[in-house]
Amino acid sequence: MIDFELTPIMKMAMEFTHNYARDVMRPIARKYDEEEHKEPTEFIQKTHEMFSSMGFSFSTARAGEEKEEKEEKAESSEKHSRPKMEMNLLGAISVEELAWGCPGLTLRIPGPGLGGAAIMAAGTPEQKKRFMKVLVGSKPSYGAMALTEPGFGSDASAVATTAVKDGDYFILNGTKIFVTGGDMADLYVVWATLGKDLGRAGIKAFVVEKGTPGLKMARLEHKLGIRASDTAEVVLEDCRVHKDNLLGGEKKEEKGFKGAMQTFDATRPMVAAMAIGIARAAYDYIYDDFVTKGGLEINYGKALHKRGYLETVFEDMEAKINASRLLTWKAAWMLDHNLPNLKEASMAKAKAGTVVDEITQKAIELYGPEGYSRRHLLEKWMRDAKVYDVFEGTGQIQRLVVARAILDYTRKELK
Amino acid sequence: MVSFELSEEQALLRDTCRDFALKVMRKQDRQSDESGEIPKEIVQQGHELGLTTGYLPEAYGGAGSELSAVNSVIVLEELAYGNLSMTLHILAPSLFNIPVMLYGGEEQKKKYFGMNKPDKFQGFTAALTEPAVRFDIEALKTTAYDAGDDFALNGEKAFVAIADSSLATLVFAKKGSGEGLAGIDGYILPAGAFAIKEREKNQGLRALKQFTISLDGSRVPKNEVLKLSGGFATLLARARTASTALTTGVCKAAYEYALNYSKERVAFGEPIASRQSIAFTLAEMATEVDAMRLMAWKSAWMLDKGMDAYKEAAMGKRYAADAAMFITRNATQILGGHGFVREHPVEMWYRDARSFAVSEFMAIV
Known part of the structure; x- marks a missing residue:
């Protein structure tokens, strides 16, 4: 039965995260944009305490696995028991609000992160339990995803980092770049190949714990936006990882690369939701000036010849945000209900990535010279926005995924 | 609780309409577009699916299924997927019946719903748009003048679907002057109460019969006014x-x-x-x-x-x-x-x- 009514928990989460974004994140958004690489220590601690006291974490999961998790939950600390079901939709609703506050700081919020999402998508029940305990612990912690390398971005099958079996261990060698939160992670999900000749089947994910000898953070990127969130280059030099840390276990051959891809089913709707949050931030900012204070009237449904340019621009922005949000909610909801959402997740991400760039650019144009100034956050949001059409799969990759799905084409049929 | 899933009933509705769209409407869409005529059997078949009057209350001879906007948008998408002209013809009676259902008095419902027949499509329609460049819904030029026992309607309406074969037409007109949506009510005119002028010739929707109609002092008794009260x-x-x-x-x-x-x-x-x-x-x-x-x-x-x-x-x-x-x-x-x-x-x-x-x-x- 088609329904758009949010549950009381969702409404509460929306209100709570919005207030938090407004009162805690917005006031420091500029500071951590200007002071790139400076750790927002107080924010991290405060946010961690806040969310863990609420039993809240933004991990994503498939419905089936959520159930598995719940059964195992009995013995884990009750402090971390999460509100049941629909974690993806709840997550989408919440991160939209947080990103409205500051997308960079949102990515800095401790929690399972992308590494956690990969563990949830590709791990065995035992691994999920073991690693999530680390990621949803009493002190702020973070799970990072180390997939991209200097030699590839979108083509994840080109993994060059090697994993060589040595008894009960695998020895990892390679360089990983663009690791979100790579400076502060407690766990890294590192994608490596068991042998180039094995192709995609040889690509596996290994959980590498902070402090493992041979794992080192090489440098931090200097970025266009989301500067409050650090992006690191991570080098693995003869890094020994126990075979129990191979996600999905040694025998489940098929889970490796597919596991990485399944991570995206969960993360893409979240990334889309964050993009929508940024678009809304820019929209709200100029709305406040033009409409609330400036008296501009937006006459929805009025004859076009009677409407001014500005009001139609505002309406179009709002409509695009709404359209994008509905696509995102649908993708998240499908995952919550264990429905295959590969296509929908990519649709949502592609749309949101386009919409957020368009809206943040336009907002500056409407604001005039002042919009270009760092006195206002508009210029920051436009810089922040750009990465949303890039990370977790570029807009082009999203279109490729959608196109293959609707055409029922393989990678060979549609390159 | 958010859900993007159709209920069983909605899925059945969708499948039925999609079937009709593909197996019936699509078979004659080009021919209808070229000839400007929709085969009567298609309209009748659409009617028999319960699409035009299914929501009319049982007390008035309808099937009494709930008037649900969500169900309706599911139906509309599937039918338009078949053919837009045919859809607008088949569903023209709703342009009349739904406003009457929402705002009509007991007598009006009894009278007009009673004219619908489960086994035979009966034409009803509504007239809103006017033949004006830059037509503006907030500045309707069709006026309703209080002439004592009844209202006198003056003005012209355009793009009125199946006006030639409708038993009654709901004409939207404005009392008094001034812009805005206030003062707009519906006036029910039986066939023959106004002049049907030329058939519209459009870029698309060629199979749909639309007409310009002229209201030259057409009288509407007061009990035939559909008072929208701001609706x-x-x-x-x-x-x-x-x-x-x-x-x-x-x-x-x-x-x-x-x-x-x-x-x-x-x-x-x-x-x-x-x-x-x-x-x-x-x-x-x-x-x-x-x-x-x-x-x-x-x-x-x-x-x-x-x-x-x-x-x-x-x-x-x-x-x-x-x-x-x-x-x-x-x-x-x-x-x-x-x-x-x-x-x-x-x-x-x-x-x-x-x-x-x-x-x-x-x-x-």
């Missing part, structure tokens, strides 16, 4: 929600056709679909179809919840009408020269889709 805005929201759903249907038809064509059409040794420029365009078309469908669902859901959906409906309609141009234009583009010839239906959908941004009250939920 005209709600009717508009219901009509605009319907428009978004119709747009989704036409767009889905064009998108799907282009998708299938692109897999069959070979160029440079492989299907054109295997080229990113075609494939990416299709991916965007698919995304926009989904987006507009969700917007139609959302405003329909709001209507069913009794929420004010005016803004949501207006915004959805405009968004969908815009996206419809993107989708149908690209559908013709993907077919290349074949998209330009009338052998394929995409040019018809391109023409039909242009109507959405400029029409009000084509259908209602």
Whole structure:
């Protein structure tokens, strides 16, 4: 039965995260944009305490696995028991609000992160339990995803980092770049190949714990936006990882690369939701000036010849945000209900990535010279926005995924 | 609790309508577009599916199924996926019946609902748009003048669907002057109470009979006035929600056709679909179809919840009408020269889709 009514928990989460974004994140958004690489220590601690006291974490999961998790939950600390079901939709609703506050700081919020999402998508029940305990612990912690390398971005099958079996261990060698939160992670999900000749089947994910000898953070990127969130280059030099840390276990051959891809089913709707949050931030900012204070009237449904340019621009922005949000909610909801959402997740991400760039650019144009100034956050949001059409799969990759799905084409049929 | 899943009943409704769209409407869509005539049997078959009067209360001889905007948008999308002209003909009676159901008095319901027949399509329609360049719904020129026992209507209406075969027409007119939606009520005129002028000739919707009608002092007894008491805005929201759903249907038809064509059409040794420029365009078309469908669902859901959906409906309609141009234009583009010839239906959908941004009250939920 088609329904758009949010549950009381969702409404509460929306209100709570919005207030938090407004009162805690917005006031420091500029500071951590200007002071790139400076750790927002107080924010991290405060946010961690806040969310863990609420039993809240933004991990994503498939419905089936959520159930598995719940059964195992009995013995884990009750402090971390999460509100049941629909974690993806709840997550989408919440991160939209947080990103409205500051997308960079949102990515800095401790929690399972992308590494956690990969563990949830590709791990065995035992691994999920073991690693999530680390990621949803009493002190702020973070799970990072180390997939991209200097030699590839979108083509994840080109993994060059090697994993060589040595008894009960695998020895990892390679360089990983663009690791979100790579400076502060407690766990890294590192994608490596068991042998180039094995192709995609040889690509596996290994959980590498902070402090493992041979794992080192090489440098931090200097970025266009989301500067409050650090992006690191991570080098693995003869890094020994126990075979129990191979996600999905040694025998489940098929889970490796597919596991990485399944991570995206969960993360893409979240990334889309964050993009929508940024678009809304820019929209709200100029709305406040033009409409609330400036008296501009937006006459929805009025004859076009009677409407001014500005009001139609505002309406179009709002409509695009709404359209994008509905696509995102649908993708998240499908995952919550264990429905295959590969296509929908990519649709949502592609749309949101386009919409957020368009809206943040336009907002500056409407604001005039002042919009270009760092006195206002508009210029920051436009810089922040750009990465949303890039990370977790570029807009082009999203279109490729959608196109293959609707055409029922393989990678060979549609390159 | 949020859900994007159709109930069993809704899924059945969708399947039934889709079946009718593909097996009946699509078979004669081109022929109807060329001839300007919709076969009577198609209209009758649509009626027999319960599409035109299913929601009329049992007390008045209807099937008594609930009037649900969400159910209606599901139906509208599927029918428009078949053919837009036929859909607008089959559902024209709702333009009359739904406002009467929502705002009519007991006597009116009894009288007009009683004229509907379960086994035979009976024409009813509504007249809103006027023959004016830059037509403005907030500045209706058709006036209702209080002439004592009845009202005298003056003005002209355009694009009135099946006016020639309707037993009664709901004419929207304004009391007094001044702009805005206030003062607009519905006036029920029986067949013959006004002059039917020329049949409209449009870019698209060629199979649909639409007419210009002239109200030259036409008298409407006071008990035939449908007092909207400010409800005209709600009717508009219901009509605009319907428009978004119709747009989704036409767009889905064009998108799907282009998708299938692109897999069959070979160029440079492989299907054109295997080229990113075609494939990416299709991916965007698919995304926009989904987006507009969700917007139609959302405003329909709001209507069913009794929420004010005016803004949501207006915004959805405009968004969908815009996206419809993107989708149908690209559908013709993907077919290349074949998209330009009338052998394929995409040019018809391109023409039909242009109507959405400029029409009000084509259908209602």
